[in-house]
Amino acid sequence: MDRKLEWLRVQPPYSDVIISSRVRLARNFVKIPFPHKASPEDAVGVVNSVADVVKKEGIFNGMELLYMDRMDDLQRRLLVEDHLISPEHAMGDGGRAVMLDDRGIVSIMVNEEDHLRFQCILPGLQLMDALDIAAKMERDMGKHIEYAFDSQLGFLTAWPTNVGTGMRASVMVHLPAFVLSGRISNLITSVNKVGLAIRGVYGEGSASLGDMFQVSNQITLGPSEEEIVDNVEKIAGFIFDEEMKLREEMYKNERLKVEDKVWRALGILQNARSISIKEASNLLSLVRMGVTLEILPYIDTGMLNMLFLAIQPAHVLLGEGKMLSKAEMDIKRASVVREALNGMREGGKNV
């Protein structure tokens, strides 16, 4: 199935900073142990139940059920990089499966930490829409499957941190000005204080390749789904405003330095014959910021969002048919970036 990954598209008005919005709902079957405790037979039973629902007319039209252990390692890693499954799910053991649409917007992980995880990821700031779509899938499935539910606690989950709504709402944000100005650690502290988590999307820990971060709710028990989404959206709006202010400020105070950095980043990306994921991420980040500040001529930021994925290991390996060494990966990565950025201005010329 060819997935378009529509969540990479540019979705105004917040797209200069906010890449995408994701809602994930965790649900479990009654009377079947959670996946980490389930027997192989139980796990297969869960997948079969889901497969039965899928086959029913009119529900989950156009979605495909894929068994993780029938996919090769590269296919699974591609889905992780596409943000459609979790890294844990990609391990492929324990009767795992995933349902995917052909637009790269929704996925249902089966036998991840929970029996079912309904996910919807949309471009820009559209958490409420993402919640609607995820909730619709959850309701449709719920017509055929009884979810584990407690009248006090709400939906039961494998980890207590998900109990209640079973919901995780998150936005992916691009924060080059927060990082360049050194204010990212302050932001992390502030966001934590209001009960949200913020962490790097690419790479480990607080150091995020390409200045991409994910902001999500920590609390799942107590407030309603709508209240949680509303809270994350408000904070995302605040982060958008602050990031834009910091960009403008930085550009005003250090116009030349910013212009020079941004143009050099583009020049290197358009010409390098070998580039690491770290350098490519950081230069792409500068170019993305440069486009939003109108320093650079128009470049589709959706294409830049796509490039952030295209430079990841599994995407670099696409079409190779074999493993590549680190040096070969760097060469291939450079050529992928060059093609995208030079192809884009075909017929045009550098200023």
Next chain:
Amino acid sequence: MDRKLEWLRVQPPYSDVIISSRVRLARNFVKIPFPHKASPEDAVGVVNSVADVVKKEGIFNGMELLYMDRMDDLQRRLLVEDHLISPEHAMGDGGRAVMLDDRGIVSIMVNEEDHLRFQCILPGLQLMDALDIAAKMERDMGKHIEYAFDSQLGFLTAWPTNVGTGMRASVMVHLPAFVLSGRISNLITSVNKVGLAIRGVYGEGSASLGDMFQVSNQITLGPSEEEIVDNVEKIAGFIFDEEMKLREEMYKNERLKVEDKVWRALGILQNARSISIKEASNLLSLVRMGVTLEILPYIDTGMLNMLFLAIQPAHVLLGEGKMLSKAEMDIKRASVVREALNGMREGGKNV
């Protein structure tokens, strides 16, 4: 007078390494103290004598006599950067003057260290031709002016290091592979051993911006002009061969690394909004080498030779009409480089 600087042109077959060939003949008037000992009246007398010769029909046609103290600082520094006068001469004191043609090939400094210094600078490896042209000027002037000459020592000069032939023969060479491979210090030692000097063209000491070096004779007394020229040409030919071998070797052994370096250099030069003379020189050096190795598409190396001058301080100031700060110089320099390198591939596109 608009000087074309023909010595910057590409002159095969050695032009990948050898930029230009220069011969300079030092002569002094009899019975007049050397410039550093001359009275103001003596110095003016020397200039006037030269001016008289210039006015005579048929001699030094199309050359212009310029009084250094009537030129502004920028004009004088431009002539230094164009290699038409020495930095000392540009100080403009002591009745200094210079005669220049309109092709940027010959110059006669009056009241530099010696009363007269006839210089010819030609593109590529053409020392014998440069000697012929300089010697013709020297003979023409000698029909009207008696030179200080000793039957034992030959031509007398202000510094004993120039006595005899009064000749300095030099070639400007581009040695990126010697520098990158770390073999430049060995070369300097070897060249010194055979009685020649080698030093950086731009910047002080053995560190040369842009990997540009000048190889010249040390001995002026003993061998004939032709023998000296022959010796410098032979060594220049040897340096050419070695540099080309080192470039090929480096490219063969580290193909990817060299390609990446060269393309990045071009990308930065085509996009930077601010660039120091040091960085610009080093990147231009890589690009020049990349063109000769056919890593980059065709770029006129004569244009690159011109850029090495165009990034020098006085050239950067051209057309500004005022002094610029270091930051302003770096901006202007970047725009000069960008215009030259992007103009060149107008209508084309990056690969």
